[in-house]
Amino acid sequence: QQQVKQSPQSLIVQKGGISIINCAYENTAFDYFPWYQQFPGKGPALLIAIRPDVSEKKEGRFTISFNKSAKQFSLHIMDSQPGDSATYFCAAMEYNFNKFYFGSGTKLNVKP
Amino acid sequence: NAGVTQTPKFRILKIGQSMTLQCTQDMNHNYMYWYRQDPGMGLKLIYYSVGAGITDKGEVPNGYNVSRSTTEDFPLRLELAAPSQTSVYFCASSSSAGGMDTQYFGPGTRLTVL
Numbered sequence: 001q002q003q004v005k006q007s008p009q010s011l012i013v014q015k016g017g018i019s020i021i022n023c024a025y026e027n028t029a030f031d032y033f034p035w036y037q038q039f040p041g042k043g044p045a046l047l048i049a050i051r052p053d054v055s056e057k058k059e060g061r062f063t064i065s066f067n068k069s070a071k072q073f074s075l076h077i078m079d080s081q082p083g084d085s086a087t088y089f090c091a092a093m094e095y096n097f098n099k100f101y102f103g104s105g106t107k108l109n110v111k112p
Numbered sequence: 113n114a115g116v117t118q119t120p121k122f123r124i125l126k127i128g129q130s131m132t133l134q135c136t137q138d139m140n141h142n143y144m145y146w147y148r149q150d151p152g153m154g155l156k157l158i159y160y161s162v163g164a165g166i167t168d169k170g171e172v173p174n175g176y177n178v179s180r181s182t183t184e185d186f187p188l189r190l191e192l193a194a195p196s197q198t199s200v201y202f203c204a205s206s207s208s209a210g211g212m213d214t215q216y217f218g219p220g221t222r223l224t225v226l
Contacts, residue, residue, distance in 0.1 A: 101157075
């Protein structure tokens, strides 16, 4: 059973557009929700993360929106650039249990 | 700092062979993790460690073993390799339980079992 469901699987966005990736979870004990960016041949790298006590977190062009009642969170990439082309993973974690559960990934392609 | 290093980068095993994937971090992190990433899938946690001498199972531990004798090293052992273990393996470390801290990932080991 997949703990974190991510959509879409792939996404094509024009340069300057907004990329939106969605994730949903079932376990209400999850209390930490990071997003990772992975370039081909590299390990994932933390992009931005949120705790459920806030509904939104913004860092530069990247924003996480969090809806606790719906058990959903999403990543918005504003003014998308070709250099943002990568695979993005959402994840969820129950802080005291040290176990991260990852979504299946979204391959983003930003066209120039 | 080299961060998290993994060796080897690539390996081909025959069914039934064994091998150890090496992982070393030089950031003095207490927490270390092993994940596998199958094509088109997210990462699945195999084992993790909260400090030297302490390890615990993750989501998919069957067919693997780990040890943590030092803070720096967290090797992953595959016994009796099977085709289902063909995957890319990532090691990661963090200084805390990931709550407010970054998990740093190594570059990965691509393993094929034939």
